[in-house]
Amino acid sequence: MKEGLRQSMALLHTWTGLLLGWLLFAMFATGTSAYFQDEITRWMQPEITGSADPVTSAEGAVRFLQRTAPDATSWYISLPNSRSATTQVYWQAAEGQKRGKRADTSAVLDQSGREVSTRDTRGGYFLYRFHFDLHYIPVLWARYLVGVAAMFMLVAILSGIITHKKIFADFFMLRFNKGQRSWLDAHNVTAVIALPFHLMITFTGLVTLAIMYMPWGIAANYADRTAFQDAVFGKSVDVARSGNPAPLVAVAPLMRTASAAWDGKRVGYVKITNPGDSTAMVNIARASEGAIGSRGEEISFNGITGRPADHSMAKGAALATESVMIGLHAGRYAEYGLRWLYFLSGLGGTIMVGSGLVLWTVKRRTKLPDPNHPHFGFRLVEKLNIATVAGFPAGIAAYFLANRLLPLSMAERADHEINSLFLTWLAVFVWAVVRPSARAWPEALGLAAALFAAVPVVNALTTSRGLPASLLAGDWLFVSFDLVMLVLAAGFAKGARRAARKRAEGPRAVRRKTPEAMAA
C-alpha cells in the first residue's frame, strides 16, 4: 500500500516536473536574479554612481514632471531605495490626449531630476518582470501560464517529498561522478537543503497573483473587484480637474511628515493626482524595504494646503498574512545577508529544476530499446533541456554583454539588449537540434561558461569600472557582480567538462541502477 502511494507520487512528480520544467527553470533563474535587480540595474548603468536621497530625488522628479507633463492626470514617482540611485517616473496623459508608448510617458531620472539617457536599458527590472510577465506574449496570458507552472511546481514539490524515502539521510549525501546517482543527489540536495524556501516561494508566488487565479473567494462576497479593493485600500476618489490652476504644495515637508509617522522609515512612492489644479492630491507610501509586509503604510495630503487627508486601509489578520506572504516572496525588506541567502536558495531552486529535467533523460536512457537512436519524445526533451539549462543562462549573459557592447546611440537600444537574450537562447536551441545531443551538451554549457566569463572582461574593457579598478575603489557592488559572473562561468565550465568526459566514456556511466534511484 505504502509502496503503491510512493510509486504513484513518483509518477506525478516526474510528469508535473517535466511538463512545465523548462518554463519553471527560466522563472527560477530570472526570479533569483531579481533579488539583486537594483544591483543589476546599477551595473547596467555604470555612468551613475553614488546614492540618492529620496527627498531630493522627489523634488527633482516634480521639477521634471512640471516641465514635461504639466497637464497629466497623475504623476507616479518611484523613488530610489537604499540600493538604487535613480528615480522612475510615469505619468498618465491628460484626458483627451492619446496614449503613447510606454517610453513616451515614463522616464528614468537622477537625483536632480535630469533624465538619465546615456545608456538606454531596462536593467535588472526586465529580469524581474520576465519572472512573471514573460516577454513577446500578452501579459495576461503570461501570468496565467506562470500561475499554472507555479501550481505544477507546488504539486511537484509535495509529491517529491512523499516520493523521497530517506529525506534526512540524503540531506548530507552528494556523490560525484556516479552518473545517474550523482544527478539524483544533486537534485535531492538542492531540493532538500532549501526545501522550506522552495515551498514558501512557490506558495507565496501563487499568492502574489491570487486574485487572478482564484477570484471566487472575492466574487462570493463582493459584486465586483472594485468594491473589494475599495474595502481594502479605502475608497478611491478620482476627482476631475476643476480647471482652477493652483500651485502644488512642496512635497519635501510632506515626505518628512510621513517618514516621521513611520518611525523614520523611508518614503518609497509618491503619487500626485491633478497636479497644478486646485483639486490636487499627494499620496505618499512607505518604501517597501521598510518592513516585510508588501502592503505598506500610506498617507494622503491635500495637494494645495498640505493638510493630511483621510485615508483608511482595512486591517485584519488575513490581509496582514497576505501582505507578509507577498513581502516574503519579493524579499524587498531583506538586508544584504538575508538577500544573499535568498539568492543562494533561488540558485539552489534553479539547479533543482535543471537537474530534475536532466534526470528525466538520464533515467530513461538506460531503459531505451536502442540508446543510440532514442525515439522522438526522448530527443525532444533532451534538446529542450540543452536549450534551457545551458541556453537560457547563456542568454542572460548575452543580455549583460549587449549592455556593454551595443552602441550607446542605437535606436530602441533597451529592446535590442532584451532581443540579445532571446536570440542567444534561440541560437542554442537550434544548435541543440542540429547537433547530436552528446556533443551539444558540452558545447552549449561551454558557450554559457564563455559568455559569463566574458562579462567581467568586456566590462573592464568598455568601462572604467573593471574588476581591478572596483577592487581598488572598494566598489563592492561591481566586485560582487563580476565575481558572481566568474563563479557562474566556472560552474558551467565544470558542467561542460563533465559532459565532455561522459561522452568520451560512452553510455557505460549511465548504466548504473540503484534501488533508491528507481524509486525517486
Next chain:
Amino acid sequence: MAKSAANARTTGPAGRRIGRWNVASRIVAAVPANYLVTSLATACLARLLAHGLAVNPAEASVTATLLSFAIFATIALFAFGLRSVSRLWLWLAVSGGVLGAALWLSLGMGGRL
C-alpha cells in the same frame, strides 16, 4: 513523448498495469474538476466566514483565497494517490455537489447564510 509516457506507466500501485484511460481520467480529476471543486470550496468558505461567523467580508474572502492553493494542491495529490479512480470521482462529485448546493443556497438567501 507519447511513447515515453507509455513507458513510464508500465506498472502502477500493487504492480497492476495502469491504462491510458485511468491516467486520462485522473488528469481530468486533478486539473479541471479540481479547479471547479476548489473554486466552490473557496467561495463557500468566504461566504461561511463572512455571513455565518460574521468575519469582515474582505478578511473572509482573503482567508478563503489563501487557503485555496493548499486545497487545490491536496486534491491534485489525492487524484493520483487514491487507488481507485471510481472512488476518486465519487469523492469529487459528492464534495462538488454539497459545496455547490451550499453556495447556491447561501447566494439565494442573499447574505443571511
